[in-house]
Amino acid sequence: MPELPEVETVRRGLVDTIVGRRIDGVAVTGMRTVRRTSAEAVYDGLMGTTPVAVRRRGKYLTVELDSGYHVMIHLRMSGQLLWVPADADEPVHTHVAVTFGGKPARRLLFVDPRTFGEVVVYDPADVAAEIPELHRLGVDPIADVFDRPVLAAILRHRSRRMKPLLLDQHLIAGIGNIYADEILHRAGVHPEAISSRLSPSSVTRLHEAIGTILATAVEHRGSTLADARYVDLFGAPGAYRERHRVYGRAGERCLTCGRGVIRRLTETGRATAYCPVCQRRPFKPQRSRAARVESREPTPPPTRGA
Template structure:
């Protein structure tokens, strides 16, 4: 699933292409992405409006319209957003297309159809998209003091805590693993067991890993499903120290072998030498 760095890369790519453009038509080619409301609701809420901004909350992309409404896009497991000229042939699994007044099209492509595209009134956010309304703070908004409060008032495995979107928005399996490796903390440690030094390292790691991943355009894994709005792959996967490297030598210490464990029903990867 694309995480914060991937969605932020998409947001930045769309910002220069779509802001100021009017949506002259919206085509819904599959009912699954609009299952929360309806195809009619998305078309009615988007056609004729001008895109005035692009926002991101956690793993959610939000298109801001001059009508006062917004469009939420969640890529989930296999979603992509591609900006292309109207003359280009749409790929298979293009389920929603926004046609802009400059001849561009924005395609929502999703082979597994888990993703969503929803037009909504921000004043009705809590009833329309409650999980978006209930997101925790962005990683870069959390101070060291706030992170310490979060850790010390809970007794959860630290990896599971990082994946909880109501606690911190936008982190997922890839970056949870990489952040904990950077901080030298085992993913199965209880959050309230970290020393003040480990808490500080974790705070630093969250900011550093996310910033580096955004700078690299996100991570494109072996399935090739994540690409930016131009169809280009990210490159942060080449900097992964532990994610997806079970059974391989640790790149950091050169002594440990990367282990895989299951935490919160998700695979977690760590070095038993580096991470304590």
């Protein structure tokens, strides 16, 4: 699924292409893509308008129109936005096609084989009712103020394992499975470490890692995996995948320490890759019941003259 760096790459492409160009044509053919409203609502909301700004919060793109309405686009698992010549053939699984005026005219296609993605035209005053999950998103580490105290407050007030905490879009928006693993590895934090128990130096390292990993991934235009599902607006893959240090590298020797072998954890529901040397467990494993019972037995008195 595209995460913050991939969606940010698409956003920057949209700023360079659609802003200031009038929408002259709209074709909605995929009903699941517009399931939250209707084909008519998307058609009526877009036709004749001109995008004036493109923003991103977490994995959500929002396009502001000169009509005052906004468009929310979420790519979910397999969605792509492609900027193509007006006469280009549509790829299969094209669900929304928007024609922009200008010379030459171009089209923006929303292509989505698995159809989890969405396009919604909405009144920003009603966002809480129309797109509640967008309204409730947590802090965006690139678009918002995200200094160390902001992160420390998120961690301190919760006793949660770090991997699921980083994936919780209501706390920090935009991080998914790839970047959560890369961030925890760079910070040297075990994916099962408990957020409220992180040391101040771990919080500092984690804050640095979130900023550095996400900024570097944006610089390299995101990660295109073997399935090639993510491409930018012009159909080009991102180059960050070859810089992954743990994601997709289970069984390989760690590139950072040269000693650990990357392991996979699946108990949190999502596969997690980490290096047992760089990311030591910050807590002792629970002792077994037998071990606890044994330790309660009275210690024999010291033998005299031993």
